[in-house]
Amino acid sequence: MAILNARGVTHYFGGLGAVSNFNIDLEPRELVGIIGPNGAGKTTVFNLITGVYRATQGSIIFEGSRIVGKPPNQITALGIARTFQNIRLFKEMTVLDNVRTACYAKVKYNPIEALFHTGRFCREEEEIISRSMDLLAHLNLDIHANELSKNLPYGLQRRLEIARALATEPKLLLLDEPAAGMNSQEVDRLMELIYRIKNDFNLTILLIEHQMHLVMNICERLIVLDFGETIAQGKPHEIQNNPLVLEAYLGKEMHKEMQG
Amino acid sequence: MENREGVFNKIRQFWGRLMHVRWLLPALLGLVFLASLVIHHFDLLDLYVQLVLMYVGINIILALSLNLINGYMGEFSVGHAGFMAVGAYIASWLTVKVFPVHLTACLFPLAVLAGGIGAALVGLIVAFPSFKTRGDYLAIVTLAFGMIVKSAIENIDVLGGPRGFLGMEKLSTLPWVFFWAALSVWAIRNIVYSNFGRGVLSIREDEIASDLMSVNTKEVKIIVFVVSSFFAGIAGALFAHLLQFISPRAFDIIKSTDILIMVYLGGIGSIAGSILGATIYTVLLEVLRPMGVWRMVLMPLMLVMLMIFRPRGIMGLKEFSWFIPVRDIFASIRWREKRGGR
Amino acid sequence: MSYVLQQLMNAFQLGSIYALIALGYTMVYGILTMINFAHGDLFMVGAFLCFVAAVSLELSFVPVILISMFGTALLGVVIERLAYKPLRQAPRVSAIITALGVGLFLENLTLALNPYPKQIPQLMSHTTWTILGVSISSLQIFIIVLSLLLMLILDLIVRKTMVGMAMRAISWDKAIAPLMGVPINLIISATFAIGAGLGGAAGVMYGLAYPVIDPYMGIMVGWKAFISAVVGGIGNIRGAMIGGYILGMVEIMVVAFFPSTYRDIVAFALLLALLIFRPYGILGKPYPQKV
Numbered sequence: 092m093a094i095l096n097a098r099g100v101t102h103y104f105g106g107l108g109a110v111s112n113f114n115i116d117l118e119p120r121e122l123v124g125i126i127g128p129n130g131a132g133k134t135t136v137f138n139l140i141t142g143v144y145r146a147t148q149g150s151i152i153f154e155g156s157r158i159v160g161k162p163p164n165q166i167t168a169l170g171i172a173r174t175f176q177n178i179r180l181f182k183e184m185t186v187l188d189n190v191r192t193a194c195y196a197k198v199k200y201n202p203i204e205a206l207f208h209t210g211r212f213c214r215e216e217e218e219i220i221s222r223s224m225d226l227l228a229h230l231n232l233d234i235h236a237n238e239l240s241k242n243l244p245y246g247l248q249r250r251l252e253i254a255r256a257l258a259t260e261p262k263l264l265l266l267d268e269p270a271a272g273m274n275s276q277e278v279d280r281l282m283e284l285i286y287r288i289k290n291d292f293n294l295t296i297l298l299i300e301h302q303m304h305l306v307m308n309i310c311e312r313l314i315v316l317d318f319g320e321t322i323a324q325g326k327p328h329e330i331q332n333n334p335l336v337l338e339a340y341l342g343k344e345m346h347k348e349m350q351g
Numbered sequence: 352m353e354n355r356e357g358v359f360n361k362i363r364q365f366w367g368r369l370m371h372v373r374w375l376l377p378a379l380l381g382l383v384f385l386a387s388l389v390i391h392h393f394d395l396l397d398l399y400v401q402l403v404l405m406y407v408g409i410n411i412i413l414a415l416s417l418n419l420i421n422g423y424m425g426e427f428s429v430g431h432a433g434f435m436a437v438g439a440y441i442a443s444w445l446t447v448k449v450f451p452v453h454l455t456a457c458l459f460p461l462a463v464l465a466g467g468i469g470a471a472l473v474g475l476i477v478a479f480p481s482f483k484t485r486g487d488y489l490a491i492v493t494l495a496f497g498m499i500v501k502s503a504i505e506n507i508d509v510l511g512g513p514r515g516f517l518g519m520e521k522l523s524t525l526p527w528v529f530f531w532a533a534l535s536v537w538a539i540r541n542i543v544y545s546n547f548g549r550g551v552l553s554i555r556e557d558e559i560a561s562d563l564m565s566v567n568t569k570e571v572k573i574i575v576f577v578v579s580s581f582f583a584g585i586a587g588a589l590f591a592h593l594l595q596f597i598s599p600r601a602f603d604i605i606k607s608t609d610i611l612i613m614v615y616l617g618g619i620g621s622i623a624g625s626i627l628g629a630t631i632y633t634v635l636l637e638v639l640r641p642m643g644v645w646r647m648v649l650m651p652l653m654l655v656m657l658m659i660f661r662p663r664g665i666m667g668l669k670e671f672s673w674f675i676p677v678r679d680i681f682a683s684i685r686w687r688e689k690r691g692g693r
Numbered sequence: 694m695s696y697v698l699q700q701l702m703n704a705f706q707l708g709s710i711y712a713l714i715a716l717g718y719t720m721v722y723g724i725l726t727m728i729n730f731a732h733g734d735l736f737m738v739g740a741f742l743c744f745v746a747a748v749s750l751e752l753s754f755v756p757v758i759l760i761s762m763f764g765t766a767l768l769g770v771v772i773e774r775l776a777y778k779p780l781r782q783a784p785r786v787s788a789i790i791t792a793l794g795v796g797l798f799l800e801n802l803t804l805a806l807n808p809y810p811k812q813i814p815q816l817m818s819h820t821t822w823t824i825l826g827v828s829i830s831s832l833q834i835f836i837i838v839l840s841l842l843l844m845l846i847l848d849l850i851v852r853k854t855m856v857g858m859a860m861r862a863i864s865w866d867k868a869i870a871p872l873m874g875v876p877i878n879l880i881i882s883a884t885f886a887i888g889a890g891l892g893g894a895a896g897v898m899y900g901l902a903y904p905v906i907d908p909y910m911g912i913m914v915g916w917k918a919f920i921s922a923v924v925g926g927i928g929n930i931r932g933a934m935i936g937g938y939i940l941g942m943v944e945i946m947v948v949a950f951f952p953s954t955y956r957d958i959v960a961f962a963l964l965l966a967l968l969i970f971r972p973y974g975i976l977g978k979p980y981p982q983k984v
Binding site: 162163164167168172187188195198200212217219220221224233236255259 | 547555561566620668678687
């Protein structure tokens with residue numbers, strides 16, 4: 092029973108085709124990577140799945156519900172969360188508040204109860220703090236809880252984005268270039284982190300990445316995009332030697348990296 | 352030397368322990384209200400000073416309410432006086448034309464409340480364009496809204512049209528004004544330090560990310576506009592019953608500009624900031640009154656200087672710790688204690 | 694019918710004035726993404742400079758308008774250097790509040806120096822012709838023609854000169870333009886100068902058409918011109934021109950067919966409606982948001 096199902100998803104920006112005929116079947120607990128040269132439409136796919144854009148054509152089904160046309164916050168509440176290519180943290184809010192904000196949909200009290208500090212309000216607030224701090228601790232960020240997120244070093248900011256996404260209690264996590272700007276040691280630590288959260292939180296993960304070291308090591312299978320079209324799908328070692336893929340990346344450097 | 356150290360430490364300890372007191376803010380607000388009662392009943396202050404204090408109170412409510420939209424949510428609403436006008440006219444209509452004469456004093460709080468609710472309903476309408484438009488375009492919407500309200504009142508004869516509406520008794524007293532001011536501080540602070548408040552801030556920081564982190568931005572925007580306009584309406588009602596005369600001109604773009612200045616002067620996104628900004632602005636205007644027309648030349652100049660050196664206002668995004676709920680201040684510390692320390 | 698044509702002429706005149714002022718808003722917005730709320734007051738200063746030049750210095754029309762335009766242009770540059778330049782890196786809203794402060798300063802300074810409304814003397818001889826039952830005054834024609842001329846010159850400057858090209862470069866990418874050798878401070882000052890100068894010219898024309906001027910005249914006119922700029926698509930020069938004429942048209946036509954007290958409410962309601970259907974203004978484009 093696939094957790095995510097996309098059929099014929101196509102999206103145009105004005106006259107420009109950004110994504111053509113994208114298809115995917117994601118089984119629960121899979122770790123799938125989407126790769127391709129810059130501008131291939133990878134982030135657009137994420138945006139389509141999360142509802143930032145409404146697909147011009149095609150259908151996307153998540154756990155049996157159609158999600159094309161639903162507003163983003165509803166899709167997130169259904170269980171899809173993501174991080175961003177360019178970090179989009181709530182800069183002037185603390186680390187703890189960034190995570191607490193993502194618990195929005197889990198909260199059941201209404202504004203009147205917030206106004207009067209009713210029992211339910213107090214209980215739920217304590218619970219949110221508890222859950223958020225536990226989550227931060229899980230990702231070794233709890234010591235920074237009261238710092239403004241804009242003051243964190245880059246690597247921790249990326250980790251905070253992941254923590255924030257996890258706070259929405261997703262079943263499917265979309266990671267957009269989580270290793271951007273990292274050196275090989277940091278990438279190794281990131282790989283461990285991804286494995287850990289996948290297991291601890293029972294996640295299905297869809298990953299966009301350029302760093303082939305990461306992609307080749309942790310992805311169970313890959314989808315390759317170029318100019319919005321899917322040019323190859325399969326296991327990492329199959330993709331490595333696929334001539335179409337090599338051509339798309341246009342370079343012996345890429346080829347060498349993928350074999351490494 | 353030793354004695355002084357000891358005293359400092361004791362003060363620091365006391366201050367620290369004070370931070371843990373959950374009912375600190377309500378107690379403070381209660382004290383302020385009590386003080387206003389005492390001052391009013393025993394005429395402890397000159398009547399003129401009491402008048403200025405009442406204007407301060409009304410302006411605090413206005414600044415706080417606008418800060419919610421402009422400071423916490425990061426929008427640029429330029430028609431706030433429109434909400435104030437709605438509240439003023441509804442309340443005045445009730446006390447002058449509807450309530451029986453001998454009961455106006457007792458029913459005054461009802462009139463004020465009705466003004467607030469009326470303004471809140473109008474605020475609900477303004478919330479809807481905010482779903483799709485942002486930034487400068489929303490500024491236009493709020494600007495146009497303010498002008499439409501003013502123009503509409505000018506065209507309604509029963510409300511006196513451009514000539515204005517008279518006949519209100521001076522029902523706004525120091526205790527009433529401070530009661531509503533204290534209430535507004537309490538209410539807005541509770542909203543800000545709740546799930547919805549975090550939603551508001553996240554919209555300001557990054558609306559798209561906020562949406563994607565499960566925040567129901569439509570719901571949040573509605574709450575913000577309704578609460579904000581509710582209190583602006585309250586302020587309007589109190590204003591009408593202080594001045595005892597209102598006209599559309601009292602609620603024009605200049606009034607909206609005044610409120611904007613108070614908010615940005617005191618500091619966006621800060622309750623203490625709004626209180627400070629409203630107080631400084633009102634008091635300064637009074638103090639500089641002998642300068643005549645030149646005080647309005649000096650004031651803007653000082654404002655410009657302030658903006659150049661402190662662009663976010665005096666308190667700018669920082670909050671006075673007495674306004675922050677204890678739960679939020681000690682969230683991580685208490686969690687660590689529960690987990691048995693690290 | 695002749696009534697309608699008459700009102701159309703009035704609308705054209707008013708629209709020309711709004712358009713000139715709207716251009717100032719839009720040019721500054723295009724280059725700095727800043728709403729210069731003091732701009733309406735620059736328009737007012739232009740009218741007062743006209744008064745001073747005409748009454749105290751007893752000059753004729755041409756020197757008067759030149760003095761007004763240069764005076765406001767200079768004032769615009771001074772304001773930019775003193776009050777706005779320090780805030781280029783600050784949050785946008787702070788710059789806007791500063792602009793409001795500058796505007797208040799100008800209004801009240803003028804009020805302090807000129808406590809009573811002033812009347813601008815007739816600086817040019819009026820003739821009135823009657824065509825098709827419509828009475829057209831030479832002043833109206835003059836205002837419309839001069840405005841269009843100024844707008845044409847502006848359009849040429851922006852499209853054909855180096856200065857104009859530099860302005861457009863900065864409006865597209867403020868960070869990169871200086872790296873390409875564009876003297877950013879100079880061009881920004883030039884933009885303010887031109888925008889303010891046009892506003893000053895509008896002030897003179899307004900003073901000639903509606904001779905009584907007061908220090909607060911810039912407030913309403915300023916906000917209305919701002920709305921015109923947004924309706925046309927803020928940042929877009931052609932849009933500002935179109936927006937100005939639309940607002941002038943809407944205002945005059947509303948007064949022509951409804952009681953005059955309805956003018957503002959109907960005008961603003963119509964403009965709101967227009968923004969609902971074209972949320973970015975007529976010629977405006979939404980700023981592409983990369984997610």
